[in-house]
Amino acid sequence: MRRVYLVRKAIRNLLQNKSRTILTSLAVMISSFVLILALAAGEGARQYSNHWIGANINPNAIYIARDRAVIDFATTQNNAILEYHPDMTLTRDGEIVRQMTEQDLKELENHPDLAAVRPRPTLDIKYMQVEGSDKKFVAPVIGYDSTLRYSVAAGNLPPLGTSIEDDQIVIPLRFAEIMVEKGVVSKPGDLVGKKIALLVSRHGGHLTDEQIAKAYERGGADAIRELTEELATKRVELTVRALSDRLSSISTWLTGTVQISVNTLLGMKAFVDEGTDNHKKYTIVSAIVKNGKTPEQVKESLIKLGFAASTARDVQAFLFIIFGVLEAVVIGFGLLVLIAAIAGIVNTQYISVLERRHQIGLMKALGMRSSDVAKLFRYEAAWIALIGGLVGLILARITIFIINPIITDTLSLVEGERLLIFQPFESAIVILALILIAILAGYMPARKASRLDPVQALRNE
C-alpha cells in the first residue's frame, strides 16, 4: 500500500476517534509546551546576561580581594571559628573576612598588568542633608564605579572609564522620588545642582589633655562636649551631578546606593576608621587589566600572589550556572510529562488494536501486507505527536507573547528586554523528536496489529 494512502488513512482513523486522539495528544502537547518554553527561557536568560554584562561591565574589569569569601558567592564562613588576624573585619553580610592593606594595594598598583586600582569600600554615613531643607536621610554610599554604565534620569555622567569629580554626588532616581515625597524638592530633577552635605562620625577619645584644658577654660563642660562632637564628625558638601536610573537592565544592587567619587569616599572612610583595626583596609578592590592580557591570565597571576579575583566572565558564568540549573529543572519536568505521554500513546494504541480487530483482519484479508498494517499504526502515533507537538508549540508561542511584558514589568527590566526568546529551530527539533519517540512508543502496538491473525479477527461471534 502506498505511503500516501497509509498516511491519509491514519489521519482518518484519528479523526474518527476525535476525543481519544485529543486526550492522547494532550500529554504530548504539555510536554512540547514545557520543553519549548524551557528552551525559550534558557536562551532568553543567556542572551539577557550576555547583553547585560556586555553593556554594563567593562570586559577588562577585575575584582580582587584577599579573602575568597568576598569574591566567591558560594563560599560562606558563617558559623566557623577562624584564627585571628589583625586585618579581619565583619562585613555587612555578617561574614568575617580578611581585608586588604595599603601594602596589598601598593602591590596591586605595581602589578605590571593592572591599571586603575581602586578600593571599593562602602561607607556608613550618619546622615545626609539637602541644602535648604532640615530633613535628614540615611542611605548606603559607595564609590563611583567607572567600569559600569548607568542610565541617567537627570543631569549627566562622564563617559565609561572616567570618574565623577571629588565634590560631586550621584543620587538614584528612586531616592530622589522619596525626597520629593518628603517635601525636600518639588520634582526629582530639581535635585541636580543642589548641594548635599554628608556627615560621618566616629567614636570620641581623640582629645589631648591640652585640648581639654583649653576648652574648659573657654566654656566649661559644654565646650568640651562641643569640641568632642566637632572632632568626632566630618561633614563634606557635595553637588548633585546626576540622578541615576537603573543600569541599562540589571536589578537594583548598584542603583540602590548613593555614589560619590572614590577619593572622597576613601577620605571619609579614613576619618571614620582612624585609630581602629579597619583603618586604611579594604575588602575589595577593582582594577582594569592592561597590556593586552586577558582578565583570566591576570586572575591566575593574582591567585599565585595569594589574592582572590573575579572577572566579568566569572560573574557571567555564575549567572549561567543558575540559568542552566533552572532550565534543566524545567526540561526535566517536560521529560517526565513526555514519559506519561509515551505511556498514553502505548496504552491508546493497544486499546485501538483491540477495538479495531475486525478492521485490521479485513485489511489483511483484502491483501494488506503486515508491514503496512504496522506502518498504519506507527503513522497514527506520529500524527498524535505532530498534533500535540504543534498545539504545544502554538500555546508556547502565545504564552511567550503574553508573559514577556509581564516578566519585563515584574523584574523591572528595561523596555524591550525579553526573558523568553522563542527558538524556532530547536522547537522544530523538539517536535521531530516527539514524533520519533511516538513512533517508537507505537512500535509494540503496531507489531501486535501486524501479527493479528485475520482468520481469528474475522471469526463470527
Place this chain on the structure above:
Amino acid sequence: MIRINNVTKIYGKSPNSFVALNDVTFHIHPGASVAIIGKSGSGKSSLLNIMSGLDRPQSGEVIIDNRDILAMKQDEIDRFRANDIGFIFQSFYVDMRDTCYQNVALVCEIANMPYSQHRRSIMRALEEVDLADKSKLRAADLSGGEKQRLAIARAIVNRPKILFADEPTGNLDSETGRLIEDLLFRYNKEKGVTLIIVTHDIDLARRCDLMVRIHDGKIMSSTEKESSIRSRKKKEAKERRRR
C-alpha cells in the same frame, strides 16, 4: 481451474487436536458457482480460509491457475488476495464511519491500483450493486441489505477471478437475502467469475453449479448440476474446436 488436493487441517496439538479437514480433494471449473455446505464446525469455513490463502493446512495443495498458493511467499499471497480474489462476509465488515466510496477505495489502495483509475472503478462497482447514488453516505447509514451490497461492491472493484462468500445472506431477512443471491449469481454468470459460497442454506446451495457437502472435515458428496455439466461440456467442446 481450482484444484484442492489432499488438504488436511488440524487445529491444536495432540491430545487435544481437532481435525478440521481430513484429506479433502475436489476441483472447481473456472466460472463455476460452488456451494460448500455443512453444519457448523464441519470444516467449511476452514476450507474457505485455506482456499483464499488466509490459513495454511498441515498438508495438501491448493492450485489456482496452475500455481500452488500454499507454496507462495506471504508477499505473493497478499498480492494474490489483493488482485485476484474478493471476499464477502456474513457480518459485512464494512467500516461504519467511512463513506461507501471510502469503503470500496480501501481495496484499490491495498491493490496499489493507479490513482487515476480509482474513481472510475469505484463508481462502476457501486453501480453494479445499485449504490452509486449513495457513494457519499456513511456505511452506518445504510440498511443491512445495502451494507452487504456495499461489501459486494468492495469485493468486485478490482475485478477478481474468484469471489469467496462466507454465509453472505446469514444476517439478512429472506427477501433481502434473495436479492443479494441474485446479485452474486448474476455477477458470476455475466463476468464469468468463480463464485465460492460457504452456507448452510440448502436453497442457496441448490442454485450453485457444484454442491460440496462436508461433514466432520470430510467431503460426503460433490454433486454437479445436470444443466451445469451440459453447459460446461458444450463450452469445453467449443474450446477444443477453436484450438
